[in-house]
Amino acid sequence: xxxxxxxxxxxxxxxxxxxxxxxxxxxxxxxxxxxxxxxxxxxxxxxxxxxxxxxxxxxxxxxxxxxxxxxxxxxxxxxxxxxxxxxxxxxxxxxxxxxxxxxxxxxxxxxxxxxxxxxxxxxxxxxxxxxxxxxxxxxxx
Amino acid sequence: xxxxxxxxxxxxxxxxxxxxxxxxxxxxxxxxxxxxxxxxxxxxxxxxxxxxxxxxxxxxxxxxxxxxxxxxxxxxxxxxxxxxxxxxxxxxxxxxxxxxxxxxxxxxxxxxxxxxxxxxxxxxxxxxxxxxxxxxxxxxxxxxxxxxxxxxxxx
Numbered sequence: 001x002x003x004x005x006x007x008x009x010x011x012x013x014x015x016x017x018x019x020x021x022x023x024x025x026x027x028x029x030x031x032x033x034x035x036x037x038x039x040x041x042x043x044x045x046x047x048x049x050x051x052x053x054x055x056x057x058x059x060x061x062x063x064x065x066x067x068x069x070x071x072x073x074x075x076x077x078x079x080x081x082x083x084x085x086x087x088x089x090x091x092x093x094x095x096x097x098x099x100x101x102x103x104x105x106x107x108x109x110x111x112x113x114x115x116x117x118x119x120x121x122x123x124x125x126x127x128x129x130x131x132x133x134x135x136x137x138x139x140x141x
Numbered sequence: 142x143x144x145x146x147x148x149x150x151x152x153x154x155x156x157x158x159x160x161x162x163x164x165x166x167x168x169x170x171x172x173x174x175x176x177x178x179x180x181x182x183x184x185x186x187x188x189x190x191x192x193x194x195x196x197x198x199x200x201x202x203x204x205x206x207x208x209x210x211x212x213x214x215x216x217x218x219x220x221x222x223x224x225x226x227x228x229x230x231x232x233x234x235x236x237x238x239x240x241x242x243x244x245x246x247x248x249x250x251x252x253x254x255x256x257x258x259x260x261x262x263x264x265x266x267x268x269x270x271x272x273x274x275x276x277x278x279x280x281x282x283x284x285x286x287x288x289x290x291x292x293x294x295x296x
Contacts, residue, residue, distance in 0.1 A: 008183075028214040061252075085264045092236075126234065
């Protein structure tokens with residue numbers, strides 16, 4: 001195992017949990033990023049402004065990372081563009097069909113012990129691992 | 142207004158968490174998903190940290206009649222498992238493993254100005270539109286199929 005960062009990952013994870021907790025206890029909302037984005041791409045009247053504010057915060061946080069922690073954008077692996085396009089289409093389509101992603105199902109739903117989120121999380125980790133396994137074998141890594 | 146500020150601040154903290162934890166680096170994501178290779182367990186710690194905090198928040202929520210800055214909680218209530226959920230999660234996972242980005246880190250990484258991230262995010266948005274088009278087409282098709290029944294009902 002190389003590149004293992006348990007402390008930073010735990011701390012970062014707790015910040016994610018803190019952010020999601022604030023959304024829940026203050027705004028009463030689930031911090032599921034794919035759902036928040038989808039609600040901006042297909043707006044519903046009266047349910048859009050908080051989403052835009054959250055996404056603006058996400059981008060502002062990204063800019064802060066660029067200044068204070070530029071290593072956050074040391075991607076390490078950047079797939080070729082055609083692969084990234086297919087990946088993006090799958091992520092966009094799959095998160096809508098499955099009603100959530102790593103944040104909505106993986107963090108918020110698993111914490112609530114929601115059966116749907118537990119199954120969804122196990123499923124996407126499994127197919128993600130399967131994809132990486134197949135890709136590494138096909139490309140001989 | 143306060144609720145919108147909370148949304149903005151939460152988005153900001155969320156992005157910092159993603160960056161500090163390593164989620165914005167596809168090498169860490171793909172390393173985590175590489176169970177049969179040089180497995181990098183870091184992302185399990187991200188989930189553990191996030192879930193530990195949110196688990197407590199969710200229990201605090203149970204004691205509150207309403208959120209502090211909004212009239213009511215908007216929390217999913219469904220408990221049934223269906224094909225859409227599992228198929229959707231399976232498709233998402235394949236894309237996650239393929240690209241190394243999930244939605245939050247991809248949006249956060251737009252701030253890096255890296256062109257491949259931009260390409261991924263545009264494709265992700267198109268994938269979301271594709272889903273709503275497919276849903277609409279299927280709804281229209283099933284609407285046509287049951288239209289005779291509707292007609293008799295209306296009559």
